[in-house]
Amino acid sequence: MELHEPELRDVPVTAVLAALADDVRLQIVRTLAAGGEHVCGTFELGISKATRSHHLKVLREAGLTRTRIAGTSRYVRLRRDELDRLYPGLLDAVLTAPTRS
Amino acid sequence: MELHEPELRDVPVTAVLAALADDVRLQIVRTLAAGGEHVCGTFELGISKATRSHHLKVLREAGLTRTRIAGTSRYVRLRRDELDRLYPGLLDAVLTAPTRS
């Protein structure tokens, strides 16, 4: 399986912002921001696995996450260092924002 | 004319991000970031005035801009101080991003 993980500098800012402008994806990012790798299936999102797969794809193709395949599972992690370097303050601003349901 | 200009803290982060996640609106924000007030009609956007009006409304209702009415013109300005206070780094990160396209 070929995973499309673009260079962050090749992704339009608007695509990065659009990826973050969704409640479900923001919840995923918040979870990932705790650090480390997370298995796709362990997110508590209240959506179908098809939709979860879709959102994770959006995040990955926006350059926000990286995915490692191991067996039947996929381990996702936030590309925090790269994000902080290219968009300093962005992630922090989004993550420290109040979690209005 | 009643202008809807919400308190920034009452706007969901996702709405702020969504407002910024559009090329036309980002161009408007970049122009406004130069400082001062700008008359609606002076933006060079290559779109119809109906569409321009729509985008300015989105920005205003996302808490990003403030509009002052004077005669038949409207003067728009960026709510930079409030934005920097509530989302430190966000605007800078977006504005310093390469202007691809």
Added chain:
DNA sequence: ACCGTTGTTCGACTTTCGTCGAACAAGCTC
């Protein structure tokens, strides 16, 4: 009062997006 300017609002249309069930692919275990 008339006309031009400025900007909003109203359909209408097209495209994009979020969502799901079903089918599929790949791996693990027995």
Added chain:
DNA sequence: GAGCTTGTTCGACGAAAGTCGAACAACGGT
């Protein structure tokens, strides 16, 4: 290999967003 688990892909659907022309409203000037 059979069966289970994990996750993606494929339509399909409804909702939302971007776009426009046309109509409208408000103001200013002559």
